[in-house]
Amino acid sequence: MSSARTLVQADWVVGHENSHHTLIRRGQVVYEGSDIVFVGRDFPGEVQESVDYGRSLIAPGFVDLDALSDLDTTILSFDNHPAWKKGRTWPKTYMDTGPYEMYSPEELVFQKRYAFARLIRNGITTALPIASLYYREWGETVEEFEGAADAAADLGLRIYLGPAYRTGNPYIVREGQIELFFDEPRGLRGLKDAVDFCRRLEGRHGGLIRTMLAPDRIETCTAELLKRTAAAGRELGVPVRLHCCQGAFERETVRRLHGMTSIEWLQSLDFLTDRTLLPHGTFASPSRFMPEPGRDLDIIAEAGSVIVHCPLVAARFGDGLESFRSYRQRGLRIGLGTDTSPPDMLLNMQVGLMICRFVEGSAEACTAADYFDAATIGGADALGRSDLGRLAPGCKADFVVWDLANPDLGQVIDPIQTLMIGGNGRDARTVMINGRAVMRDRAIAGLDFAAASARAQSQFERLMAKYPERTLGHPPLSNIFEPSYPLR
Known part of the structure; x- marks a missing residue:
């Protein structure tokens, strides 16, 4: 990070005034060290460096509240259903023989570094990682997250970290019958480790590394774990993220165990605060998935x-908010998460906007600006960070230069609308985080992305080869992941 006062300018700049984004033609952003000192036109002071990005948009970086930090498993379940038959839930035989770590410690650190680089390449400057526990022995480890902190700092990604923990795990007894196994002492040890991690790593690497508490899905948590997590979150002053209201199995399990909805149960445990992040919110009452009267929202x-809205991954599996507009009208706070691969926030927003307009039956149901706000201001405010998600004096110098000169993008009347119609994450050319250029012209210093991608593919194939061990009936791999068309 240079301490020199630097001016960057482009055909378009997203500024920020009176709590709202603004568009500035031929705008300028001036930053010094990690902070922005000016946004507008005709900067009156002296600068040591100046860069003109021409036909580009300079915009605040995206805040991803549910950012994928592993090698994506969505592709393994995309056309392979039902989940219990395709290795997405452990069979009892695998539980009985003892679950084990399917990645080595080195592979776990690599997958996070690789995933963090992909986030940067898609214009995400602040991330709260999420990874699958399907291939873990139980929860995530402090050691791998210490490695993740170092990887994020090396790449320059602003990040909130916390190892996931749980007191329960679903497993299949027989075809179609899923039950839950609980080991509360193990889960409470995971919480203790996570709290210690927060205390040790909060603010590391000049404040680039922050922490959070990340209990796993609500149906895999006991009341004691959730109550202690909420208390620890309040004491530490860190965000607490809990996946809930996201599926039929969860809805039915929580009702069976506790006699209420997920949100009613969390309210009874005094779990919910203004620092609570809730992916995904699609199975909250009242909605298409929970039509009975209720007060969840x-x-x-x-x-x-x-609510951490993840429209792309939800739509891939037939879910969606009903709707983004109605949630906003209820006064709900909404941020965005990608939670899948590619971690393309632009695609995420495009899908969300189309779903909202379709559900509402109106092109006026939401706008490009509504979703851009959620991906920037909404995410930053969810973290209590008024210095992120916007470009204004006093804010952190976290911004992305989007290429508008690409002829495939089409014509530009309004840059936000143009990106929401035809843009994608690969249009991010330069990414600045905390005043440091972490990517220039799609290149990240010290990272051979092609080589990393090849290593990721090899590591992913080794994971796939182990799927029969953790699939009901232990079928051959070819029966678990069937090709789109017959192989010849």
Whole structure:
């Protein structure tokens, strides 16, 4: 990071005034060290460096509240259903023989570094990682997250870290019958380790590394784990993220075990605060998936908790908010998460916008600006960070230069609308985080992305080869992951 005062300018700049984004033609951003000192036109002071990006948009970096930090498993389940038959839930035979880590410690650190680089390449400057526990012995480890902190700092990614933990795990007894196994002491040890991690790593690497608490899906947590997590979150002052209201199995399990909805149960445990992040919010009442009367959404709004909207991954499996507009009208706070591969926030927003307009039956249901706000201001405010998600004096110098000169992009009348129609993550050319150029012209210093991609593919194939061990009936790999068309 250079301490020199630097001016960057482009055909378009997303500024910020009176709590709202603005568009500035032929705008300028001036930063010194890690902070922005000016946004506008005709900067009156002296600068040591100046860069003109020409036909580009300079915009605040995206805040990803549910950012994929492993090698994506979505592709393994995309056309391979039902999940319990395709290795997405452990069979009892695998539980009985003892689950084990399917990645080595070195592979776990590599997958995070690789995933973090992909986030940067898609214009994401602040991330809260999420990874699957399907291939883990139980939860995530402090050691791998210490490695993740170093990897993020080396790449320059602003990140909130916390190892995932749980007290329970679903498993298949027989075809179609899923039960839960609980080991509360193990889960509470995971919480203790996560709290210690937060205390040790909060603010490391000049504040680039922050921490959070990340209990796993609500149906894999006991009441004691959730109550202690909420108390620890309040004491530490860190975000607490819990995946809930995201599926039929969760809905039915929580009702069976606790006699109420997921949100009603969390309210009874005094879990919900304005620092609580809730991916995904699609199975909250009242909605298409929970048509019975209920107060889930009102409870979330009253607590000030944040819905982490992940439209792309939800749509891939037939889910979706009903709707983004109606949630906003209820006063719900909404940020965005990608939670899948590619971690393309632009594609994520495009899908969300189209779903909202389709569900509402109106092209006026939401705008490009509504989703751009959620991906920037919404995510930053969810973290209590008024210095992120916007370009204004006093904010962190976290911005992305989007290429508008690409002839495949089409014509530009309004740059935000143009990106929402035809842009994708590969249009991010330069990424600045905390005043450091972490990517220039698609290149990340010290990273051979092609070589990393080849290593990721090899590591992924080794993971796939182990799937029969953790699939009901232990079928051959060819029966678990069937090709789109017959192989010849």
